[in-house]
Amino acid sequence: MKYDYRLIREDEINQIVKIRDYCFRYQYTGNYLEDFLHWAKICKTIGAFDGEKLAGQVMVFPLNMTIHHQPFVMGGISFVATYPEYRNAGVMKHLLIRCLEEMRKQGQLISVLGPFSVSFYRHFGWDLFFDKVHYTFPIDLFNTKKGDMGHLERFSYTENREQLELVKELYHTYALQTNGMMIRNEDWWKRLELRQPDASFALSIAEDGQPQGYIRYIMNGQTFEVLDQVALNLTAEQALWEFIKVHRSNFTQVTGTAAVHQSFGTQWDDPQFKKEIVHDKMIRIVDVERFLAVYPFQGLTKRLYLKVRDAFAPWNEGVYRIDSKEVTRVSEKDVSLDECLMMDISSLSSYLVGYHALKWYQYQGKASGSEHVLKEWDKVIPKNQPQFYGHF
Known part of the structure; x- marks a missing residue:
């Protein structure tokens, strides 16, 4: 049909x-x-x-x-x-x-999705790029020693709403400092409000009067659920956890999400509580040539070659020459494959966003090239692991 x-x-x-x-x-x-x-x-x-x-x-x-x-x-x-x-x-x-x-x-230039089946979307060129941990811990895990909450302001969508603009600016600052974060526009902030209108906020203010961290949270029965947590420094993070801790007479547990690579909870005296690792986000480069042209290579001085396989976006198939000035598609017959890093589109997508080091992809049979080629690529790819908490 x-x-x-x-x-x-x-x-x-x-x-x-x-x-x-x-x-x-x-x-x-x-x-x-x-x-x-x-x-x-x-x-x-x-x-x-x-x-x-x-x-x-x-x-x-x-x-x-x-x-x-x-x-x-x-x-x-x-x-x-x-x-x-x-x-x-x-x-x-x-x-x-x-x-x-x-x-x-x-x-x-790129696409992100939450898969119902990882294998299904891998077939079409998407791949995993962020490992998230769902945590649940008893609120009495916190020690009873009083910490420093500093200057902290609490508000909601209906009380002191003007503070929300400070939260938006703070989130945007954090997103630009972090690899893989979704940048939220006004439509997205409206979406969060529509879907969780009962959420509250706690905003940490530094000594110079500037916002330095916040949490967005809901109180659901005996659970304190952290929906969003952003901290520009350790002082802000500790202040926000102190704010959560003083609720211990109201709740029995705290839930939320964090990036696996942050080793969440290990900073506390007793980090042995329930953590569930979730692979729920996949990424794909849509247009390789245009993506590479604006990709933030670091210290790129030598010419690199990349051979890409992409069965479902034929415009991506081929060999690319990359140097500090431009990215150019070249004929495969004009380049020795010994000079090329060779990857399929799914592995290339997760690699360039920082999911794993190139050696990992080589070990898994997802990347091939000479030792010299692998070493040169490893030098110019930023080493920042991604975080992505958006849901759509």
């Missing part, structure tokens, strides 16, 4: 809502529905149509993130859905290929 793959029009958004509700087995109502409809209007949603009926869809969120402290335009893949009668017919394959074409057209 032949399907029509195209962008879904605004007057067809009702079909987006219906397929989402059916495939995800629960309906959005209230604030969640308001948020979804807002994003349905500003996203590029690719649909597979059987006549006038929507058979499957993929939404591409217009987002931004940092890679080694540099902002990149990113396409966030979400609400991937196909009605059961159209599954196992190649619909999703064609939708994802069409999405890659659309993201390239929109200048979204």
